[in-house]
Amino acid sequence: MFATKDLEEADRLMRICNACRYCEGLCAVFPAMEMRRTFSDGDLNYLSNLCHQCGACYYDCQYAPPHEFDVNVPRTLSKVRTDSYRSYAWPRAFAPMFERNGLMVALVASLSVAVFLIGFMAWSDPGVMFSTQTGEGAFYRIMPHNAMVAVFGAAFLYAIFAMWMGFNAFWKDIGASGERLEGQSVWQAMKDAGQLRYLDGGGVGCMNEDERPTDMRRHYHHATFYGFMLCLASTSVATIYHYAFGWEAPYSWYSLPVILGTVGGIGLVVGPAGLLGAKWTRDRAMSDTGRFGMDIAFLAMLFLVGATGLLLLFLRATPAMGTLLAIHLGFVFGFFITMPYGKFVHGLYRFGALVRYAMERRAAGLVGA
């Protein structure tokens, strides 16, 4: 019947929830569930990706363990969700990356840091690599700009392509591929995702350690997400400066790329650190503890990208610059190529699920709130 035991369990829970419905006001999962009476694998994958793991329905459930019905929606949907990432991975041969993901990502990251360090040492002049470099084009004396663009452009494009393929598999699996995508639904999903509307336990806050609501995870996630976006913006502005105006990095402290990158970098340090802390104190009962590796690897990568970026910024006028550049670029490269094979995809599929949810609500005539 169901592809996995976890999907079977999710089906059992959704049937109980559909007869109960007390959690209807907490998030999008329950209203989406109510639009169905039976649940296919694709439906369950959709619902699991719609879940933001706020935990409210675990503490609010009269059937949570130790009750004999053993209803643990956050944990079960979390397992189903992670399995779904694996099943959408492109190319299929890389799907095993999702097993022992923490280890795999750590390996790829250290390898790519090592390659950059060794590469820099092998190809650039040691006199340049370990001495103070300042002025326009300081970074490119170590790694030529064109080489940087080629390597990172290729890695980034590959990641985008692999994720696009994964997203298509997801979209098809949840039964949305035949439907017309309207702008309004996408816009609704952007608003819901941008605010993390469904990480608020229906308005009281998300629950992490116990039934006391807290909004900290939402704040840390905002720091992470918007930090990441600012870093992307910083790189984009710098690229425009380079090609459109011929201004070469490093830029001054008050230049746009540096301001964006600094604020973004701080977000990428504070956000993941906070989320890691929250993960640490989170009630194990509602977590899929077997999958912590993936979450931790992703948060650690973001943190390291942010932290090495900030270090590079502060120490760019010292002899440490060359080494730091290698380390930072190593982490960024590792991050890019593991993007399609780690926790990063949660944002993509969750966003897709939100779009789908907005489409379903429109189709059912429930537009608005």
Added chain:
Amino acid sequence: MSSETARDRASEILARRYDVLVVGGGNAALCAAINARRGGAEVLVVEAAPRFYRGGNTRHTRNLRCAHDEANEVLTGPYPEEEFWDDLLRVTGGETDEELAKFTIRESKELWDFMNEQGVRFQPSLGGTLSLGRTNAFFLGGGRALINALYLTAEKLGIEVLYDAEVTDLEIEDGFFSAAAVSYAGREHRVEAKALVAAAGGFEANIEWLTEAWGPEAENFLIRGTPYNKGSMLRMLLDRGVKQIGDPKQCHAVAIDARAPKFDGGISTRLDCVVFGIVVNRNAERFYDEGEDFWPKRYAIWGRLVAAQPDQIGYAIIDSRSIDKFMPSIFPPIEAGSIEELAGKLELDPGKLRATVDGFNAAVQPGNFDPNALDDCRTEGLAPEKTHWARTISEPPFYAYPLRPGITFTYLGVRVNKRAQIIMDDGKPSANMFAAGEIMAGNVLGQGYLAGIGMTIGAVFGRIAGREAGNYVRN
């Protein structure tokens, strides 16, 4: 906390003297504790259940009924006091104390604000319960979310709470309470307090007591809520000179899925399919008009109807045209390609079930089926007739759901006055004993049921009991 430190803490808590001892841990108990504490009293709440099961049947609730003069962000329109009173009068058939009932209804107007102040959040009526959107305020996240919010408030206010702590004896002399015996971890502790609030729920989980009232049939009843509501407080009070109200046989009993667990199956075991087919008993015979009225209105009579059948079991039988017309159920329907096969699976006499279905089908009159109205689809020439939504049971596959009486709520209780004071046999109110919730609900609800009124009675009298107990202690 290790079990040893937990026991030490408990011993220390139980060794203290309190102003107000609140017995129970549900809606009524917490409302009382919060109000007494806000009035300045030192309060101890003793809850017989472990922490997870705290809040008795309140854990299973979803809404409360409150009078209000205007719509708000959740309630869709006004629900005036008079209308509430008319509704109550109708369902109880007059089995209510008019003064207390009208007082409850007036006080219910304050519950919206009160609950919000305690951190309880509301949401619009749930899918499938639109008929209650105007009159009933639904708890966001359900009753356990409400209970969590109330305990959080209690904790912030400095109310002591002890779980796994059952009151097993009461010292009462001439209507005056002095101390209670609290059993915790196998030991009895004597706890003194200046006032007592009894908010320990009904006795629906006490099968023996139900059997006394109902006879051996009660063995086959399912208990929808907590196994901890054994009515021990109620019994102790009645045995120590407190005036009784209500009839032990009166209760809220609905027909639920017979496959539900004996205790604590809660809301998700209910079945809404009765109006769409026929219901037969062990002998494969129909016994009541399945289409008498809309399901929400008829919901509460089917428990008694099934309880009156042999072996206290019934079977709702529908065909493929109706299977998705009602709220989905937690248990899958029993499915078969023919009536005989279905009878086999239900262990009913196949010939008899065939005859009942055939007889029913032959009596169905032509009409326009409309689940949203009292339509004109009915039978003619049957005993009993089905007066609405009668369609033949003829399109396989056929489906069945087994039904048993599920007890929600008992009405036998202690007599109280408007100050929530417990009334003694001699008619005099006790100076320092108060009651709230299901343990005194029979004062207002002697018979029948009005969705959401259990929580209303608990919150109204809980607040008053807390306030009055606090006042008593101060003076």
